[in-house]
Amino acid sequence: MKEFANWSGVHRRRVEGWHQPSSEEEVATILDRARRSGQVVKVVGAGHSWSAAACTQGHAINLDRMDRVLEVDRARCRVRVEAGMRLRDLNARLAREGLAMRNLGSISEQSVAGAISTGTHGTGASFGCLSTLVRGLTLMTAAGERLEITARDEELFAAARLGLGALGVVTEVELECEPAFQLAEEAVGLPFEEAADALLDKVERHEHVKLWWLPHTDRAMIYAWDRTDAPATAGPGQGGALRGLVERAVGGGEGVDLGRVADTWINANVFDGLLRLGARTPALIPRINQMISEVYFVDRRRVGRSDAVFNLAMPPVHRELEYGIPLEAAPEALRRLKALIDRRGLRVNFIVEVRFMAADDLWLSPGYGRASCQLGAYMAEAPDLLAYFTLTESLFLEYGGRPHWGKEFFASHPVLRQALPRLDDFAALRRRLDPHGRFNNAFLRRVFGA
Ligand SMILES: Cc1cc2nc3c(=O)[nH]c(=O)nc-3n(C[C@H](O)[C@H](O)[C@H](O)COP(=O)(O)OP(=O)(O)OC[C@H]3O[C@@H](n4cnc5c(N)ncnc54)[C@H](O)[C@@H]3O)c2cc1C
Incomplete structure (x- = not known):
């Protein structure tokens, strides 16, 4: 049995299964098996969250093997990557293409999906968190659907770009960059x-x-x-x-x-x-x-x-x-x-x-x-x-x-509801996309009260 530990070592969990798919087909197979046997699953990125967002005692899915650049559009300053790609590798590739991330936090060890899923940010009053640079993403849901989400899907787009791993498995992300600087x-x-x-x-x-x-x-x-x-x-x-x-x-x-x-x-x-x-x-x-x-x-x-x-x-x-x-x-x-x-x-x-x-x-x-x-x-x-x-x-x-969802906090649902005006909307969307709590964990139960 594998033990998962986050970067600080504060959270340690033995997981029932550790899966490292290398394609969306393999992710679909893991989700299908989980659906049929009633298992809970959780995607673990680079494990760099201080919070227990990525913790599970069920089945962990890690996308370290889904780390390729899929497309670079230099003219539009866009890059599409597999969601497990580490930011450090993305930075290096972008530099070779004459491009760069518009903003970054203090380190680049995180996976792209992990970073956006907790709202990882750098600094700058006119720069949003990394999730705001997402122009599209692919989400595999608990029901086995593959959703390609863009700004046209207003609600899904507002939720899934910073989704706490609660809505499904993000497999691809398209990011807006800028010319290298x-x-x-x-x-x-x-x-x-x-x-x-x-x-x-x-x-x-x-x-x-x-x-x-x-x-x-x-x-x-x-x-x-x-x-x-x-x-x-x-x-x-x-x-x-x-x-x-x-x-x-x-x-x-x-x-x-x-x-x-x-x-x-x-x-x-x-x-x-x-x-x-x-x-x-x-x-x-x-x-x-x-x-x-x-x-x-x-x-x-x-x-x-x-x-x-x-x-x-x-x-x-x-x-x-x-x-x-x-x-x-x-x-x-x-x-x-x-x-x-x-x-x-x-x-x-x-x-x-x-x-x-x-x-x-x-x-x-x-x-x-x-x-x-x-x-x-x-x-x-x-x-x-x-x-x-x-x-x-x-x-x-x-x-x-x-x-900050990737850091420690003690507040739970009743307090968070007061602070986050769209928490209930997110919860409703979550119930629709994951009615059986396939992606649930103790962290999400604390945040959403269920
Ligand atoms: C030394 C250090 C420095 C840091 N500096 C900063 C900083 O400057 N700014 C800042 O804002 N944060 C910072 N952080 C926090 C960090 O950026 C976030 O916690 C980030 O989420 C970690 O990414 P990860 O890939 O390790 O994701 P994990 O911690 O493994 O997972 C985070 C969440 O993302 C979900 N997730 C991961 N992959 C997927 C996927 N493919 N599909 C769906 N859900 C997924 C997980 O289920 C979990 O809910 C730092 C952390 C460390 C340890």
């Missing part, structure tokens, strides 16, 4: 209050803006990225002076992104070690944070290929909770979060991240009908983690917050 990054460290004051102005003036703040310090970083024709620079990396040392130790090599190698090593060894130290002795966390912020939060400018600037080196293992709140509430909510940490004496060992997302029409999106500030509270295992997450969630809910 470079990004200029400007990263500036500011005292916390000044950063909170400057944030919304920055968001208006730049294409992509995010803020990082490490609790117990008074310094926040604002990162701004804009498209540029300037050539790529070798600019300093995230790890500042420490990164320079590691780069020298690791040495070079053709085709090696030295900076990325160094950052990954620092995250996995130095940063991870400090997190463990703080977990054992939480009183040290403020001092550790101070030290990390001095080394890590360095002003910098650089120009690079879009995906290399959007993406970060893999962070050390940690857990994340994130909610979407109205964009204009960002500075106040950030200040209240800081006050909450101080008032409760919480020892928080990981950054708070503030990102932005355009309004969209996806029924389950945090950005449904309103521009969103995506406020993330992150933490590696340590004694205050649970208290931090629950208190933070209560604060975000005060702003009409809507959870």
Whole structure:
């Protein structure tokens, strides 16, 4: 019996069966068998959700073998891929075609279908989550139907592009891209209050803006990225002076992104070690944070290929909770979060991240009908983690917050109904497409109350 574990290792499940189909025919056969024997099934993408969205004790279907590019239309900037394709492979292929994803999150390890199914996003007030880039998708339903869904199928399109794996198996996705581009990054460290004051102005003036703040310090970083024709620079990396040392130790090599190698090593060894130290002795966390912020939060400018600037080196293992709140509430909510940490004496060992997302029409999106500030509270295992997450969630809910489905949250159906105006519409569609709960799991029962 195979055990499924998500990226953080928090969710582990023994599954009854593990299936890796390599074609839609094979997916149809698995669904047919499940229908006849009353099995429950769940698609597992790359397992990178912090939530239990991809968990099942029934049969898991993983589309790692359905990872091909099916069509590239350079003139229309469109690409059609099999749904199991990883974003990192898609980025590489798009670059060879002179194309690029318009926006990306911090990593590209996710599968395309997994990323869109939870509303994975990057940052930028005029950029929606990745689901908004979907121009068409193919869905295989519990009844064995193959639905090709486009904007013409209004309701299905609004639901299935961010479907939580609740409506069926997504087998193909057509995405809108744009011509390949470079990004200029400007990263500036500011005292916390000044950063909170400057944030919304920055968001208006730049294409992509995010803020990082490490609790117990008074310094926040604002990162701004804009498209540029300037050539790529070798600019300093995230790890500042420490990164320079590691780069020298690791040495070079053709085709090696030295900076990325160094950052990954620092995250996995130095940063991870400090997190463990703080977990054992939480009183040290403020001092550790101070030290990390001095080394890590360095002003910098650089120009690079879009995906290399959007993406970060893999962070050390940690857990994340994130909610979407109205964009204009960002500075106040950030200040209240800081006050909450101080008032409760919480020892928080990981950054708070503030990102932005355009309004969209996806029924389950945090950005449904309103521009969103995506406020993330992150933490590696340590004694205050649970208290931090629950208190933070209560604060975000005060702003009409809507959870990021791929991250941890505790709210369930009655609370979520208040925050998501189309949750009931989605539930009705789900009952129509999956009347016997073939794709159900504990996560969906909590979200939909059934
Ligand atoms: C280190 C790290 C960094 C991250 N950075 C960001 C970030 O910057 N921005 C952000 O928004 N999120 C981020 N995330 C969250 C991540 O993008 C999402 O949780 C995403 O859903 C993970 O994709 P996956 O392929 O691993 O899907 P999984 O976690 O395996 O599955 C997620 C959901 O998609 C469903 N699903 C997967 N494939 C299919 C399919 N073919 N058909 C139907 N349903 C399917 C599953 O059933 C499940 O409900 C990050 C996660 C990690 C671990």
